[in-house]
Amino acid sequence: MIFKVLYQEHPDTAPVRERTKSLYVEAKSEREVRQKLSNRNINIEFIQELDETHLQYEKKSEVFEIESV
Incomplete structure (x- = not known):
């Protein structure tokens, strides 16, 4: 499964939508992600499992790259 992770680079600051970044991770569960x-020294805001339709949409993005962790 592919998960989309929304996060802030600086864990000590308040989350601001304009500074939210995303990355994609292959894993079996949210816990594994x-x-x-x-x-990593990041503030994870949200982890979303991508269904096939959403995954195809995300793949069209220029910044789509599955992290190898």
């Missing part, structure tokens, strides 16, 4: 990203 969190474990894979636990060594």
